[in-house]
Amino acid sequence: MSAPRLVDRHPEIAAQELVAALTPPPRFAEVRFDTYVPNPDEPSQAAAVAAGRAFAARVGAERNTGFFGRMFGKKAPAEPLGLYLDGGFGVGKTHLLASIWHAVPSTAKAYGTFVEITHLVGALGFAEAVRRLSEHRLLAIDEFELDDPGDTTLVSRLLTELTDAGVHVATTSNTLPDKLGEGRFAADDFIREIRSLSARFTVVRVDGPDYRHRGLPDAPDPMSDAEIDAHAATIPGATVDDFTDLCAHLAKLHPSRYGKLVAGVPAVHIKGLTAVPDENVALRVVALADRLYDRAVPVAVSGKPLSALFTEQMLRGGYRKKYLRSISRLTALARDASR
Known part of the structure; x- marks a missing residue:
């Protein structure tokens, strides 16, 4: 039986639900x-x-x-x-x-x-x-x-x-x-x-x-696709998605829905990570990374390392701080997955 996928989830949020949800996310609840x-x-x-x-x-x-x-x-x-x-x-x-x-x-x-x-x-x-x-x-x-x-x-x-x-x-x-x-x-x-x-x-x-990496090792190396499948199989409810497919799915959802997209997911696995193709995709990935971090969802990847997620040109541009924050948060979540 194949693992569930984030791309198969299509969250909807009613206006009343938006108002009720205006509280700190789980990571910051206490x-x-x-x-x-x-x-x-x-x-x-x-x-x-x-x-x-x-x-x-x-x-x-x-x-x-x-x-x-x-x-x-x-x-x-x-x-x-x-x-x-x-x-x-x-x-x-x-x-x-x-x-x-x-x-x-x-x-x-x-x-x-x-x-x-x-x-x-x-x-x-x-x-x-x-x-x-x-x-x-x-x-x-x-x-x-x-x-x-x-x-x-x-x-x-x-x-x-x-x-x-x-x-x-x-x-x-x-x-x-x-x-x-x-x-x-x-x-x-x-x-x-x-x-x-x-x-x-x-x-x-x-x-x-950055306190998230003070005295800690670098992000773990990417897994192989087989290791991704094996790791996900040990965590009931963990998702496995292709990176390109996931990016395409994010484009169909307003970023305000990303939190509900990953709500209740115990771990996220992404195959074939590569550098994002353009700034629009990059900003959606940043928003998803923030919601994963808010909810302390471990993230494991195959393909390129997380440090290669954004191009050198992007890291020199106007959104530089956003991209660096995203890499920092995803690295912390990757450590969680490796443990």
Whole structure:
């Protein structure tokens, strides 16, 4: 009997399900500030923990004016309602973001990736998304990035409406807010929107090396196809897919569905890994890698090593940090599979 395949799964997500799912993913369901271990050689990490604690305390202490409170001309807050955790990949920014979410003593809070939030707006409509999210005290957005002009305008409008309503916004990114979109599209054409976003955040820098690989060996070598089949056979429910077929399947699904695509899968096996053919495929693979990492799903591959997933040209381009983060996360999941 052949192993199940991800390409045979066609997840659908209703609008109500999107709202209910706005919580930290399984990997970050139990994290707290106390479980974040700052690198003693990187003082910015301990400072970021302190900033996160203070932000969460402020969110818990302040009263959200809500959607209708905006109509009565509430005075703007003395300081920005946003906290922006900026830094390289693998320094624990998502851990800190989830810790903020857990620390806020309210059920009126939402947590999602950037792509999940933009998809929510598309599914509900802008006005309805603003209405629902405006009743929250906190909106936490992971992996904040502006990859196209449409997202720039949409997110600028959304965060303007939400912060005007008194919603606190915490976010992580690998790019400073005034550099969003740089190297990807004509950011100069949207500088007003980008500056507007920047003004709504207090930026906290988190520096350091990638903790996922601190003192650990490199990624395991790729398996053979036969080894992939044998390994998958030992794990009930593990999937086995051809890399090219999987990439084609991802193109048929909105990235917001990738989490449900791998939900409940105990391990993912991919045959014939090779360098992605273009940037569109590359960004879908990045989104899938993030959802696999969120759910701590081990990944085993045959073909090329994970380090060859993105071309040298891609690693020199505007999405460089995204690609390096993806390799880092997949390497950690490959170690899990080898164990």
